[in-house]
């Protein structure tokens with residue numbers, strides 16, 4: 001009884017662990033993330049990455065990404081402003097220290113949406129997140145979803161599919177991810193994601209209620 005109390009107290013004091021969502025482009029990371037942030041807006045906060053890619057219709061600067069030039073991004077990296085950065089499909093992407101600190105300063109669980117190079121690099125930091133891999137049911141389904149999303153040129157789509165095949169293999173490497181979710185039916189996948197994060201959600205709610 002006491003042991004359980006103390007272990008919960010200790011883990012609450014350690015603060016919530018960040019969450020990394022990774023997986024192929026088109027696997028459904030943003031869709032799942034948006035559902036999570038909507039249902040638990042007082043629990044999770046999104047780490048807004050920097051990117052050199054152009055904004056898509058409906059995306060907002062500072063909300064979906066910080067849209068910057070290659071020069072600005074490179075300068076930031078050289079100054080040590082980034083926890084990690086990577087080149088994906090012809091563009092640069094990176095998590096700034098400020099992006100994570102902004103979320104953690106609000107006592108929220110920081111959620112990062114990053115590619116597999118990001119996962120490898122974050123493993124070398126002291127962030128200690130929960131690693132969640134979101135995978136499509138098959139490459140054929142992934143291709144259909146990417147085409148139906150209508151955000152990519154044929155060239156960009158082919159690059160994403162090529163990277164997806166590597167990513168799908170990477171996700172099978174033992175010890176790389178704590179949780180692996182196949183996003184076939186969206187509601188089922190969302191249910192799995194929530195279950196995987198339940199302990200951290202409860203922790204944040206308890207701490208925020210008592211403060």
Ligand SMILES: Nc1nc2c(ncn2[C@@H]2O[C@H](COP(=O)(O)OP(=O)(O)O)[C@@H](O)[C@H]2O)c(=O)[nH]1
Nearest residue numbers: 025026049085086088093094095113114115118
């Ligand atoms: N390493 C790293 N990858 C990122 C970052 N931000 C986004 N990504 C990844 O970059 C890839 C492309 O993202 P995006 O252009 O938004 O396309 P989408 O995944 O098809 O919606 C995805 O795999 C993202 O997870 C970041 O800060 N660091």
Ligand SMILES: Nc1ncnc2c1ncn2[C@@H]1O[C@H](COP(=O)(O)OP(=O)(O)O)[C@@H](O)[C@H]1O
Nearest residue numbers: 025026027028029030031145149183184185186
């Ligand atoms: N379970 C699902 N069933 C059908 N379509 C889905 C499902 N999950 C996501 N989608 C759709 O697939 C496309 C890719 O999802 P998205 O969240 O943009 O992926 P990612 O962020 O991983 O690139 C979007 O158009 C989205 O609406």
